Amino acid sequence: MGADFAQKLAESEAAKSGLIRDLEDTAFFIGGVDMDIVSDVTTNIIRGPLITYTQQMAEIFDIPLTEGVVSGPVWNPNHLEWENGFTDLPTPDGNKLLLVPKMIVRRSMHMSRNEYYRHHLVPVLQEEEGKTASRGLADAVRSRGKVLVTKKQIAEKYGSTKPDITRETLKRPSVYEHYREVKSEVPPQPLSHKELSDTADTPMPDYEKLLKSVLDVPTGKADATRYHDAVEALLTAVFYPSLSMAEKEFKIHDGRKRVDVAYVNTARDGFFKYLIRHRIASRYIFVECKNYGGEVANPELDQLSSRFSTLRGEFGILACRSFQDKNAFLRRCCDTARDGRGYVIALDDSDLERLVADVLAATKPAPVDLDNPDPAPIRPASEHPLLHERLRALHG
Numbered sequence: 001m002g003a004d005f006a007q008k009l010a011e012s013e014a015a016k017s018g019l020i021r022d023l024e025d026t027a028f029f030i031g032g033v034d035m036d037i038v039s040d041v042t043t044n045i046i047r048g049p050l051i052t053y054t055q056q057m058a059e060i061f062d063i064p065l066t067e068g069v070v071s072g073p074v075w076n077p078n079h080l081e082w083e084n085g086f087t088d089l090p091t092p093d094g095n096k097l098l099l100v101p102k103m104i105v106r107r108s109m110h111m112s113r114n115e116y117y118r119h120h121l122v123p124v125l126q127e128e129e130g131k132t133a134s135r136g137l138a139d140a141v142r143s144r145g146k147v148l149v150t151k152k153q154i155a156e157k158y159g160s161t162k163p164d165i166t167r168e169t170l171k172r173p174s175v176y177e178h179y180r181e182v183k184s185e186v187p188p189q190p191l192s193h194k195e196l197s198d199t200a201d202t203p204m205p206d207y208e209k210l211l212k213s214v215l216d217v218p219t220g221k222a223d224a225t226r227y228h229d230a231v232e233a234l235l236t237a238v239f240y241p242s243l244s245m246a247e248k249e250f251k252i253h254d255g256r257k258r259v260d261v262a263y264v265n266t267a268r269d270g271f272f273k274y275l276i277r278h279r280i281a282s283r284y285i286f287v288e289c290k291n292y293g294g295e296v297a298n299p300e301l302d303q304l305s306s307r308f309s310t311l312r313g314e315f316g317i318l319a320c321r322s323f324q325d326k327n328a329f330l331r332r333c334c335d336t337a338r339d340g341r342g343y344v345i346a347l348d349d350s351d352l353e354r355l356v357a358d359v360l361a362a363t364k365p366a367p368v369d370l371d372n373p374d375p376a377p378i379r380p381a382s383e384h385p386l387l388h389e390r391l392r393a394l395h396g
Contacts, residue, residue: 005041008032014166019173021180024111028176029166035109043098048074051087054099056247058090060232066091103190103244103266107199110188111180117165118151120179124172125154189268190241193363205237207356215349219293219321227291231319232261234352235287238359242267242382243285250286252307259307259316261287270382271391275315280343281308286316296320296346301332305341314342322348330393337394345390354386 005026014020014029023041026033043050051071058065065088073082090097129149158168169176197204214230217223228248236246243263250262263285267273275282288304290296300318308314323329326348333344347355362381379385 002041002044005033005037013170017170017173019170019176024109027109028111028113028116029162029169031162038109043100044073045075047072047098048076050098050100051089053101053245054089054097055087057099060246060248063090065089066096069096072096101245102196103241105191105196106188107191107195111183113162113165116176116179117160121165121168121172121175122151122154124175125149125158125168126151129154129157187268190244190266193237193240207234207237207359210234210237211352211356214352217291219291221291224289224291228260228289231287231289231352234356235261235317235319236263238355239263239272239384242270242272250284252312257307259286259304260289263287265313267382270380271384271387272382274388281310281312281314283311284313286313288316288318290318290320292320295324296329298332301329301336301344304344305336308342316342316344318344318346319352320346320348322350330390333390334394343391343394345387345394347386351386355384358383358385 008030009015009020009026012020012026012030014025020026020029023038023045027035027038051074055065057063067088068086069089069091071085071087071089073084075081076083090099126149158164191199193204196202210230210233214227214234217227217230232246232248236243242265244266245264247262248260250259251257252259265272265276265282265285267276272282272285286304286307288300290300296318300320304316304318308316323346326346329346333346337343358379359381362379362383
């Protein structure tokens with residue numbers, strides 16, 4: 001497939017003209033290239049990062065890895081060449097497996113040839129034919145002094161196949177350039193939990209079950225790892241798709257310090273996008289998990305804030321079981337923020353229950369009461385009102 005694809009790309013007039021700039025463009029203008037080919041080529045190009053991601057997920061979910069598996073071709077962006085080697089990967093049924101972050105999974109390509117043809121190229125052709133009807137479509141309809149050229153007439157004269165679209169676009173490259181600009185302004189949204197469930201025929205996250213897994217963990221050092229795992233599973237479901245790529249025992253300072261869980265902030269809206277808009281450094285969101293039976297105090301708060309930096313992020317969540325004096329600890333979080341040492345939001349068991357209740361209210365709203373003149377608005381799941389409340393308190 002690789003050699004054939006490369007040959008077609010090299011011989012493509014669209015590529016030679018500069019019309020093809022992105023891998024997705026090839027599905028528009030090269031014969032035999034469709035969504036599946038683009039997906040396969042993309043997988044080959046990002047195979048290295050996918051191997052790393054697969055190994056990270058294997059550690060989180062205790063997926064067994066097989067040593068010495070042939071990696072397949074991995075692109076080296078520094079040397080600009082393909083490399084082969086051996087690595088550790090899952091091998092269910094004897095076949096190596098690569099996992100893909102659900103954040104980048106799509107059911108269709110963002111750029112649609114049908115959309116481009118019907119809503120961008122055809123209108124331009126209609127306008128051209130309308131201006132030159134006398135030497136074009138002789139049977140064009142005239143109405144109120146204007147020539148009306150139908151889409152059917154355009155299809156009959158110019159065709160609508162991939163070669164037809166390529167031929168006419170090469171004559172009018174600005175049409176495709178405009179379409180590409182329009183699409184770039186509206187990036188594709190990640191699939192929701194519901195869309196992923198429908199596509200893969202898998203169950204939706206059970207937020208209440210995930211919460212119960214956290215609450216059922218006994219307090220104390222002996223069950224710290226179990227609590228850590230349960231909190232990560234809950235927050236990963238609750239905060240998706242705003243936060244993604246969970247990594248446990250995230251290393252900083254060349255491994256001299258670690259964070260229990262680190263997420264990449266991929267928010268397009270909601271609370272975590274609010275952090276970005278208000279210039280709170282939040283490239284990564286850090287989570288520390290404390291399964292203490294006693295009081296959580298300044299040392300735990302200072303531990304999390306010491307992991308912050310302007311490059312990594314200055315926002316974190318401290319998950320714990322309970323507080324003897326919750327208001328006193330929240331005041332300590334305010335002190336940390338006002339001293340410029342970052343923003344820490346503390347969440348105990350009752351707060352996690354509130355987070356889940358808010359998500360359930362957004363994803364499974366109660367029936368509308370038609371007799372209520374002032375119904376409560378349904379907030380998107382990504383808003384997380386509790387986090388907004390705590391952040392406002394930090395600002396004082």
